Amino acid sequence: MSPASTSPGPDGAEQPAKRPDMVTIADVARHAGVAVSTVSYVLSGKRVISAATRERVLASVRKLGYHPNAGARALASKRANVIALVLPLRSGMHLPVLMQFATAVVTTARQFDHDVLLVTADEGAAGLRRIAASAMVDGIVLMDVEMRDARVPLLRRLGRPSVLIGFPADAAGLTCVDLDFYRAGQACVDHLAALGHRRIALLGAPAVVYDRDTGFAHRTRAGFTETARRHGINAHAQPCEESYEAIRRELAGLLERDPDLTGLVVHNEAAVGQVLTALRSLGRAVPDDVSVVAICPDEVAERADPTLTSVLIPAEEVGRQAVSLLMRKLEGDPVPEATLLDPRLTVRASTAPAATGPNGVVGAAGAGR
Incomplete structure (x- = not known):
């Protein structure tokens, strides 16, 4: 049998190799010399596993090319492994900055093994109700928040966890994150x-x-x-x-x-x-x-x-924090209601001491040009 068609087990004996799409969690457990439940805990992060065991399991995952089946994972956990990013595209919004937020949400969600459903239609509360009523998503990240946002009362009643990027006037009972x-x-x-x-x-x-x-x-x-x-x-x-x-x-x-x-x-x-x-x-x-x-x-x-x-x-940091907060809520962990990021001012070439005129009056220089 050629080297490509074999894989060493925990005792060093050669075993027939499988295609990556056929490798199961049991194969990983056998290769790493641990229980199937241990592999599951390493991959899900739901229990603390020793660093040595965790590394051995991950090495076996890499060696065998194991990819958890998303459908099976969702059935087992009763989750879709998808979150919704509700980003209505409205007039007056600067698309490049919005895409920075969206990219950060997508990238961070992937680190938690979740995909993102991007919802750009401006459907208000009806759109949220439609999303929540389906089994498409586990939670919702909501953007472009208004002071008296019509979506907020519904968010408080929904069975789906949610995080707002932005703060309404009354944020009680919500999870919000944004620049201050x-x-x-x-x-x-x-x-x-x-x-x-x-x-x-x-x-x-x-x-x-x-x-x-x-x-x-x-x-x-x-x-x-x-x-x-x-x-x-x-x-x-x-x-x-x-x-x-x-x-x-x-x-x-x-x-x-x-x-x-x-x-x-x-x-x-x-x-x-x-x-x-x-x-x-x-x-x-x-x-x-x-x-x-x-x-x-x-x-x-x-x-x-x-x-x-x-x-x-800080679009990237806000996006990362929003997804991290949502994942903690999905796990049933407590989260702060309000996360406000401190502003960071960087001085560059566009500011200088105020100009003064010949009589020492601030602002007189350049007046009347």
């Missing part, structure tokens, strides 16, 4: 205040996002305006659309109303580059005349010219 957007807005203002800026503005999400009462947009604006008030800073806050023409028009109007404005916070990933271009066209240099802070992914901040001081949107 209130403190993100606060961090941006604190940074500009420390540089001496006394007249600043927030260019936020598109108006439709505020109109939907989306949680992250409202919390960022609240953190911005309340922190500016505490610092005694003159502050404007307004929505920001995504087209260059609209952005330039909004900036021109803002600078006409407040020509001494020296600081901008941009919470609109799709608009960041357009804002910088529009400022240049209006005769304002960054950061000499206007300092700009963005709330966005690092790659957006690092691609800009100049590179942007920014608060990171």
Whole structure:
């Protein structure tokens, strides 16, 4: 018999090899010299197994090419080994950032041996009811959460475990995870205040996002305006659309109303580059005349010219945490109701001390250009 057609057992004796798709959990147990239940516990993680035994089992899994049968696993556990990611694609949402969240959810779910059903239709509570009524998924991760989200009362009643990426106004009895957007807005203002800026503005999400009462947009604006008030800073806050023409028009109007404005916070990933271009066209240099802070992914901040001081949107970490929390709920383990990630501000080239005029008045330089 050729070497390719044999496999050594625990006593070193050669045994006929099987195709990987025919290898069973009993074959793995026999090869590793352990009970079938031990192999099951190593693969499921449901019981603590010694490191030496675990490594011996995993070595046998690799050697034999064993792949657990998903259908059999689901029948045995009464699970589908699938979770739903409910991500309604609505206007005003920046798709590249959304895909970072989705990729993190999918990648982490695979580490837990789960697949992901991506639900992009905006069906509201009816869509959740349809998903939960089927046997398609074990749990739900919900995105684009509104302050008074119509889906929330149903989530509290569903028999399926769920995790929200975002916070409604009333999060009691739910499991939610997100960046602390209130403190993100606060961090941006604190940074500009420390540089001496006394007249600043927030260019936020598109108006439709505020109109939907989306949680992250409202919390960022609240953190911005309340922190500016505490610092005694003159502050404007307004929505920001995504087209260059609209952005330039909004900036021109803002600078006409407040020509001494020296600081901008941009919470609109799709608009960041357009804002910088529009400022240049209006005769304002960054950061000499206007300092700009963005709330966005690092790659957006690092691609800009100049590179942007920014608060990171940690899409990958939020996605990982959401799935990990859901898996713990599926196992019946206790989880915290609220997980808020601390904002991380990175200083780059787009912020500098506030410009002063010849009389030492902050904001006078560049005024009236």
